[in-house]
Amino acid sequence: MTTGFFRDITEIPYEGADSTNPLAFRHYNPDEIVMGKRMEDHLRFATCYWHNFVWPGNDPFGGQTFDRPWFNDTMEAAKLKADVAFEMFQLLKSPYYCFHDLDVRPEGADFAENTRNLNEIVDYFAEKQAQTGVKLLWGTANLFSNAKYMSGASTNPDPDVFAFSAATIKTCMDATHRLGGENYVLWGGREGYETLLNTDLGQEDQQMGRMLNLVVEYKHKIGFKGAILVEPKPQEPTKHQYDYDTATVYGFLKRHGLENEVKMNLEQGHAILAGHSFEHEIATASALGIFGSVDMNRNDYQSGWDTDQFPNNVPEVALAYYHILKAGGFTTGGTNFDAKLRRQSLDAEDMLMAHVGGMDVCARGLKAAAAMIEDGTMDQFVTDRYAGWQQPEAQAMLQGKRSLDEIAAHVEATGLNPKPRSGRQEYLENVVNRFV
Amino acid sequence: MTTGFFRDITEIPYEGADSTNPLAFRHYNPDEIVMGKRMEDHLRFATCYWHNFVWPGNDPFGGQTFDRPWFNDTMEAAKLKADVAFEMFQLLKSPYYCFHDLDVRPEGADFAENTRNLNEIVDYFAEKQAQTGVKLLWGTANLFSNAKYMSGASTNPDPDVFAFSAATIKTCMDATHRLGGENYVLWGGREGYETLLNTDLGQEDQQMGRMLNLVVEYKHKIGFKGAILVEPKPQEPTKHQYDYDTATVYGFLKRHGLENEVKMNLEQGHAILAGHSFEHEIATASALGIFGSVDMNRNDYQSGWDTDQFPNNVPEVALAYYHILKAGGFTTGGTNFDAKLRRQSLDAEDMLMAHVGGMDVCARGLKAAAAMIEDGTMDQFVTDRYAGWQQPEAQAMLQGKRSLDEIAAHVEATGLNPKPRSGRQEYLENVVNRFV
Amino acid sequence: MTTGFFRDITEIPYEGADSTNPLAFRHYNPDEIVMGKRMEDHLRFATCYWHNFVWPGNDPFGGQTFDRPWFNDTMEAAKLKADVAFEMFQLLKSPYYCFHDLDVRPEGADFAENTRNLNEIVDYFAEKQAQTGVKLLWGTANLFSNAKYMSGASTNPDPDVFAFSAATIKTCMDATHRLGGENYVLWGGREGYETLLNTDLGQEDQQMGRMLNLVVEYKHKIGFKGAILVEPKPQEPTKHQYDYDTATVYGFLKRHGLENEVKMNLEQGHAILAGHSFEHEIATASALGIFGSVDMNRNDYQSGWDTDQFPNNVPEVALAYYHILKAGGFTTGGTNFDAKLRRQSLDAEDMLMAHVGGMDVCARGLKAAAAMIEDGTMDQFVTDRYAGWQQPEAQAMLQGKRSLDEIAAHVEATGLNPKPRSGRQEYLENVVNRFV
Amino acid sequence: MTTGFFRDITEIPYEGADSTNPLAFRHYNPDEIVMGKRMEDHLRFATCYWHNFVWPGNDPFGGQTFDRPWFNDTMEAAKLKADVAFEMFQLLKSPYYCFHDLDVRPEGADFAENTRNLNEIVDYFAEKQAQTGVKLLWGTANLFSNAKYMSGASTNPDPDVFAFSAATIKTCMDATHRLGGENYVLWGGREGYETLLNTDLGQEDQQMGRMLNLVVEYKHKIGFKGAILVEPKPQEPTKHQYDYDTATVYGFLKRHGLENEVKMNLEQGHAILAGHSFEHEIATASALGIFGSVDMNRNDYQSGWDTDQFPNNVPEVALAYYHILKAGGFTTGGTNFDAKLRRQSLDAEDMLMAHVGGMDVCARGLKAAAAMIEDGTMDQFVTDRYAGWQQPEAQAMLQGKRSLDEIAAHVEATGLNPKPRSGRQEYLENVVNRFV
Ligand SMILES: [Co+2]
Ligand SMILES: [Co+2]
Ligand SMILES: [Co+2]
Ligand SMILES: [Co+2]
Ligand SMILES: [Co+2]
Ligand SMILES: [Co+2]
Ligand SMILES: [Co+2]
Ligand SMILES: [Co+2]
Incomplete structure (x- = not known):
């Protein structure tokens, strides 16, 4: 029984490269073997909750464009949303999903109600996961949307916000652990500053270092086996974000003794905003031993903000997977689409087609990357170039x-x-x- | 006796804010006391050799525009150049200067001839310094102009280039030490990559870490008391430079055990290219304990390359000095103008007026910064904002x-x-x- | 009798440069004579309705931060909002204001209700204007926030949206005319494309040219004596906007026979996004005979989106007014603050202090620009440089x-x-x- | 008989997509029919003289890296250079080439000597063309490298520079006409300003308009049947260039009555610098009726300067050709590679491989574009989307x-x-x- 949201669409088949069916995969064939491993096990696709099921289509100059039956902040709507979400994960053959607490539960009046609401939904997700086989790639806490976080979560000048954030992270780690999540992610969208004029950099660094240590300590305490991942971004919403890029986060981890405990969740769009190519960020994290997972959504190179578009350029995606494969491929990580529809793409079909297109691009990229590695020409070139150092x-x-x-x-x-x-x-x- | 290059200009007096004399200082008054210290001792101005006396005015689409009597690569010309340079340092009341080896000596056929040429000029500089009282803020090696460095100096795939670079640095450290230089600077303009396709990031990191350790070891060996400074820049000439920004260099220093040995030489233009404000870089280096010195030349915010213009915006410069003063002011560092004339500014007067304007902007900025600190409103605001953490x-x-x-x-x-x-x-x- | 929103603040006096009162003008002294004209008459300040009274403080990653008593979409709230707005205009000694229809009236169920609502508020505004002496610098229609405009207003693929837009413009022109507005502005935030793949450029150009001709024809029909102004912006919210910059709009006007009928409303932030300095846009419009008015709000040079901050850099603002004065100063135009508070600036005082600071910066800029012109050195230099052409x-x-x-x-x-x-x-x- | 520069390379065959031979074409097959026309006749490839045979490999921070036997400014060297150039055009099966006067002749002491030198080389080229069948796509004058153009050519404050420029253009138009060139190009690299402070925008616009009218008048006078093309670029080397982008040039042409006489030569790299996609510039020029030709070299999206790299991203190139084909394909225009090697690519083989790769990318892009057009899905979508307007x-x-x-x-x-x-x-x- 379906929710009816996707009307008569009950399957998105793999039809091969010649298909012109917009609701078929042309390249993503989960069981196809690439370099000795199933494509699904290489790519480890995840579908995100927030852009797909929460975002109403607004932008800084316009309001809601999407019309979804679950757009109200009740528990009932939250469950309908979950029904549609898991239906979509299955349609897309997406083995994983990701969420923030705020995406999935009604906002409560206080921390206790937030926690109760989250736990109720976690129960519901646990059932859904059992029914569908869909798994949780990572959970995370939304510590940036509510006004209380406007000046930072862990880096807030007000220690009460630090405490509230810490408490919220704890509940989200618990939820992730209970759902068998394979990673826990921290994105510090408000950890930074709007102006140095009101900011104490050293103090905020100390706060942020403490919070990440709290997270790592708690992970070990509860026996969470997944990876703790930090997602860097240089700016937006904040004028300057402390987790600027991989190299910056590495320095932060070293400073706080965390370089062996925390890895990176890298997003193409964030790499671009920091002035890097995506493959630069992957290769840098790999060289530093902190590569974890990716958000495979692109930014427009010529927009100065985070457009979070679905990937569509195979040559670029191929180079990303080339470096991922050279780094040994994903372990706990995967390929998450932190991607959103254009706000003019109003329909349920748009949501499906966007993912199908993105997944096909990734599949082509993976196959190309594998072929480059199996061919060996490029690797050999590099080896020869540095041979003198032997x-x-x-x-x-x-x-x-x-x-x-x-x-x-x-x-x-x-x-x-x-x-x-x-x-x-x-x-x-x-x-x-x-x-x- | 003068070289005649500046014709009848024999002094650039301080005439106060109302002067309209383009060859007088309106704000830079070396002996004026600011926060209990002479303005000269706060600002520690340095004039650079390369842009003023070496650059012919070319750009990627055009050739030489400047016509200087010392533009030929002989020892005689090198000495005439030195005569004019020291004459200019005195005219400008610039207590310091800075140079690369390549700026000051004829290019030799090999390392030995380079060294002989450099030593001959160092003798000449020593005399000049003694005669004029002008001091050396820092020396450095040019490891980026010669074709042999096209693929990097310390990070070259060819270990012979590493060796040649190391040898060149040694001679430049010796020269700096002998001239009483107060710092030694490393700018890694070619330490980076054009394409990841031919690059081994981990290997190059190891090479670069080794080189900086060699430098630090040698500093201690010869008893050089100055600071070792790294000047970050994100790109240009190289597609990606490893010394991207302060936070990146900090991570590098930590990785190679150098965070207590090496400090930063920060340039406004390079901060901008990395997506940061200048004061961000200063405040970050200060918070991390690695602030050293500055190159106070600005980039056009809207050009994507390093325009190295003289500073001209007092509000911006004031914020830079605000953070420098909050960091305790310069110790071995100073305010270097790594700044060049626009290539249409052909005349000797242009060179003087550009510096006079830049120095006046810095003097105004310093006075404004000191006033902000003495006023205390801003500092108090920050203290109050974080008071909860007490x-x-x-x-x-x-x-x-x-x-x-x-x-x-x-x-x-x-x-x-x-x-x-x-x-x-x-x-x-x-x-x-x-x-x- | 006041609304109480600004509590006990009943006047913002001019106290001169030495004042440290954050709610006093230090430079803006309306009656002070600059180049033979009152400062108020030079600057012609306008305060905008939208950012001050409508925007809730949200950004792409966070929701409402401001708490205002008029935040509900009723007519009663609209009138309270107007009361506070006119109170602020008076406090700020702002002779003008600006608005979109959507800012001031409740959103109706259809065009007829929108019109009725607007007319009711226009009556209210007319009274307010009469009571306070505050005048309307310009009116405009919001043709970008409602979902119906998501694919453009005049350039929508659906001719019904063109018609709806035309009808809305008509009512806004009527309102502006009735309130004695001195200009009518068009900003085409959705006139552009997200992707060329679904766009017919030639068709959309024809539509947009027709709409602007409709506007000009209607202006003459109703005897509106104000100027029709186009506000260029290169992108955001749209990937590419047709009114990219002054030079682009000039070509559009020529193409549609409108170069003598329409002028420019130039915003610093939009100039920056198009890769230009603000003074470039002013000087270009002036050279082409189409300079009209300005939105004197700055963008952060290093954010890729429209931050709409209050101006705070006097040297930059001075150059803008230098070119405005050289163009003869404003006629129907003025200095509008299309500026918003940072979303962390929560309080009524913040709104006042932001404007006071911006107005002071403009006053200083104006005085500096006037002094440059009276001095004449710069102008003479340019005349001499081109003298050969005589x-x-x-x-x-x-x-x-x-x-x-x-x-x-x-x-x-x-x-x-x-x-x-x-x-x-x-x-x-x-x-x-x-x-x- | 060959020059020996390319050693034993005497042919670059077409070997099909499976070839791994780095000196074979995998996709460019001149006689293959695409949409009823030979691939060669669609693409109309041209190889440029300047980057390949003149540029020594320098950049703003480093000197010469290339070692070429013709690197001295004599007539003998100029002829050797021509021998190698035509040999390369033939090896590459490039039907066209392009040049500036300065690329091909020794620099003379004055205009007369420049003209004599150019004419001597033009004779030599005429023979070469006859021998090889290689044709001239376009000629142009270098009005930016010599110091006399530092403040502009037609827009120089000195009318003598205008006159010198005009004279130089005349000789280059004569040369182009004599060699059967199919277009004449003007790129105004120095037509713009470094600072508005010394610039009279209106005066310079008048000068530039006059020069382009002179060119068009002379074209008709001598019966040159080719197109006059303007190549826009927003900045670099100049801070602001007047030929900013297509829309700006369109306005300029309209203003000076030239919109039916002059077309655009569009470069991907310049589109990017102006904030546009390449296809935007093509589609805009096409909609305005001024599309002419392309320089198919890419910029790095993340470098702020003109990197002039060979194209390598098939999806992007395909969209460019899609819009070119929709505009009716090239008439007098073609696909020029205004592309240069990376300065580390030292060898003759690099020069060949770079072109082979770029040509293959274009060939793939063309075939993909043709397939999109033949498929018709995209075009039909657009037609349907605007159907309401019928x-x-x-x-x-x-x-x-x-x-x-x-x-x-x-x-x-x-x-x-x-x-x-x-x-x-x-x-x-x-x-x-x-x-x-
Ligand atoms: Co993102
Ligand atoms: Co993400
Ligand atoms: Co620099
Ligand atoms: Co520097
Ligand atoms: Co704006
Ligand atoms: Co505006
Ligand atoms: Co170019
Ligand atoms: Co070109």
Whole structure:
């Protein structure tokens, strides 16, 4: 029995690349084997609750455009919303979903009512998960929408907001744990500042470090086995956000002794806003040992805000998966669509087609990335380019067995005068184009 | 006896705010006391060698526009250049200067000749310094202009380039030490990548960490008392530079055990390119304990490249000095103008007027910043805003004496429901405008 | 009798530059004479209705932060809102205000009810204007917030939306006319596209040109003597807006025969988003004969969206007024604050202080601009720089009396070889700094 | 007989999509028929002279990296350069090339010598063209590199520079005409300003309008049948360039009566810098009737300067050709690569591989675009979306047969209340992905 929201759509089949059916997969074929693993197990798709089931289509200059039967803040509506959501997860063959507390429960008058409401919905989700087999990729707390968080959650000048935030995180971690979530995510949309004029950077850093330590301590206390993930973003809504990008979060983790406890949830759109390519963020996190999961939604390169669009450029997505696969692929992480429809895409079909298109783009990207790795040309090129560092004298320098003046003496004595070698960027870009 | 380059200009007097003389200071009055210290000792101005005496006025679409008598790569020309340079430092009452090796010596055929040439010029500079009283704020090595550095200096795939770079740094540290330089700077203009396709991030990180450790070790070995400074920049010339911004460099320093050995040389233009305000970078470095020195040249906010213009906006410069003064002011650092004329500003007078204007803007900014601090309104506002954190329960949370579930229990038990308070941004901006 | 919203604040006096009273003007002194004219008559300040009295403080990641007694969509609330608004206009000594229909009236079930509601409020406004002396700088129609406009108003693929928009504009023009408004503004926030894939550019251009012609025809029909103004903006909310910037709108006006009928309402924030300085837009509009009015609210240069902040940088504002004064100053136009509080600035005082600060910045900018003009150094420099064009042969070329081959023959015959002259940018920037 | 520059490379064959030969075409097959026309005749590839044969690999922070035997400014070297260039055009099966005067001839002491040098090379080119069958897509004058143009060519404050520029354009138009060039291009890299402080916008507009009229008059005088093309760019090297983008140039053409005489040469990189997508610029020019030709080189979306990279993203290039084909395809225009190697790509092979990759990307893009057009789904969608405008009442509004008050009366009378319809953006993006 369905909710009727998707009318007569009861299945989105895989029909192969030649299909012109807008409600069929052309590339995402969950059981297809890529590099020895099922495509579903590589991609670990998750569908998000907030953009799909909560956002009314407003933007800074306009109001609601979507008309959904569950748009009122009652428990009944929350359950109808859950019914439609799980129906959609199944239609999309999406093995996972993600949510914030605020997405799924009615807003209560206080913390206690919030908690009761959340717990009631968690019960309902637990049933839904059991019925459908859909799993929770990650849970998180919305610590940015309510006015009380306007000046920050953990970094609020008011310690009561810190406390309220901590309490809210605890309930969300409990909910995630109970639902078997594979990760718990923190996105600090209000952890930052609007103006330095009213801000004490050092104090806020201390607060934020403490909160993340609280989270990690509590994770161990309750035996949550999932990963704790931080999602960086440089700005928006806040003028400056502390979790600016991977490199910044790494420094924060080191400062607070958390670099072995916390990993990154990386979003293409946030990478772009920080001036990076998505693959840069993935490769950086991987090199630093803190790669976790991705939000595979793109920003328009030419809009200065977070457009959270579904991915649609296969060559770009392929490079992202190339670096994910080189990092060993996902463990607890996955491919979440923190993506929203354009506000003019009003219909239930739009929601399905957007996901189908995004999932197909990811599937193509994954297959291309796997082919690049199996081909090996690119990897070999890099190995060869740095081969000189395998020589004994180079290793001696690298391992700290030569001092600056010893190296200088050697350069002077040998008249060493290195000649540049081509970096072959265009060749390598052409190689990529053989696969995408 | 003068070089004649500045014709009949033999002094740039301080004439006060009402002067309309384009070759007089209106605000920079070295001996004027600000917050108990001479203005000169606060600002510690430095004039750079490269943009003033080396750059021919070219840009990516056009060639030389400047016509300077020392534009040929001989030792004789190098000495004429030095004569004009020190004459300008004196005219400008600039207590300091800065240089790269390549700026000051003819390019040799190999490392040995480079070193001989540099040493000959260092002798000449030593005399000049003694004659004029002008001092060296910092020296540095140019590891980015020569084709051999096209794929990086310390991060080059070729270990011979690493060695050549190390040797060059050694000679530049020696030169800086001998000239009594108060800092040694590293700007990694080519330490980064053009494309991830040919790059091993982890390997390059290891190389760069080793090089900075070599520098620090050598500093201690030779007894150099100055600071080692890293100048961050996110991109340009390189697509991505590893020293992206202060937060990124902090993470790098922590990773390589250098956070107590190395400080930051921050440039307004580079802050902008990284998506930050200049004061953000200063305040961040200060909060992290790694603030060192500044390059006080601005970028056009709307050009995507490094325009290195002289500062001209007093309100912005005042906020920079506000954070510098709050950080305790400069110790070894100073206010360097890594600034260049527009390429249409052809004349010797342009060079002088540009500096005079920039120095006056800094002097106004400093005086305004000092007044803000002496007034105390802004500081008091911040203190009051965070006052709640001084309460015992807040301190207990902050110092790790409360767990997440304890805090949650407390929130639930007390029905704690914090109310937002105004952040007063506009009020604070108005307060700033009382001083600028 | 007051509404009580501003509690005990009954006057915002002018107290001069030394005042530290946050609710006093330090520079805006309406009767002070600048270049022979009262400051009020130069600046022609207007306070906007929407950001001050309608916006609840939401942003894309958070909801309402402001708590205002008139926040419900009834006629009674609309009148309370008007009471507070006119009280604020008086407190601020703001001679003008501006509004959209949607800001001031309850939303009706259909066009007829909208019109009735608007007319009822217009009656109320007429009384208020008579009581207070506050005048209407401009009226406008909100053709972007309601879902029906999501795909454009005049450029909607559905001609019914065009018709509905036209009807709405008519009622707003009638209202503006009746209230003695001095201008009527069109901002095409949804006139553009989200994706070219579903868009017919030529068709939409034709629609938009027709609508603007309808407006101009109706203006003449009803004898409205004010100016018709278009407010350009490149993007946000729409991915691409047709009224991108002044130069683009000029081409549109020429194409549709409207270049003598329509002028520009220029906003600093929109100039920035289009990649221009504010003074560029003013100077361009002035050179093209289409300068009208300004929205003097700034964007953060480093946020990619429209932050609509109050102006706070005197040197920038001074350059804007310099070009406005050079264009002859405002005629029907004025200085509107299309500016909003930061959403953390919760209180009634914040609203007042923000305007006071912005008005003071404008007053300082105006005085500085006037001083620059009276001084004449800058203008003379420009005149001298182009003086060669006054020579007869230069004039002959410019006026089309020489052909390309004639000029070439002349160059060859005379061996003409022009020498570059310094552009003196830094000198001129220093001159500006004598006044700001 | 070859120059030996490309060593043993004597042919770049078409080998089909499965080839892994880096010096073979995988998609560009000149004689393959696409939509009834040879691929070569659709794409009309041109190879540029400047980036390939003149640029030494420098950037703002580094010098020469390329080592080419023709790098000296003699006539002999100019001819060797031409030999290599035509050899490369043939290797690449590039039917066209493009050049500036400065690229191909030694710089003379004065205009007369420049002209003699150019003419000598034009003779040499004429022979080369006859021997090889390679044709000239367009010629142009370099009016930006020499210091005399630093403050503009036609817009220089010095009328002698205007005259020198005019004379230079005349010789370049003559050369282009003589070589059978199919277009003549003007790129105004220095037509703009660095600072408004020294600039008279109205005067410079008049100068620039006159120059373009001179060009058009001369074209007709000599019977040149090719198109006159303007290449817009918003900034770089100049802070603001007058030919900002297509819409801006359109306004300029209208103002100077040139809209039927001049068309656009559009570059992806310049579109990006102006805040537009490439397809936006093409579709806009097409809607305005001024589409001419393209420079198919991309910018990095995240670098703020003109990186002039070879195209490598098939989905983006496909959308460009989709709009070109919808505009009727090229007439005199073509696909020029105003693209340069990365400066680390040192070798002759890099130059070939870069072009091969770019041409293959274009070929794939063209085939995809043709398939989208033949499929018709997208076009039909757009037609259906605007179908309402075909109704009589809609046409009456559009054609000016209804006044604003008549429309309002109609809306009121009928209670017209339009309902929004989905814009289907994600669906359409998915449709595109069926073809790329
Ligand atoms: Co996002
Ligand atoms: Co996300
Ligand atoms: Co710089
Ligand atoms: Co610097
Ligand atoms: Co705005
Ligand atoms: Co506005
Ligand atoms: Co370009
Ligand atoms: Co081009």
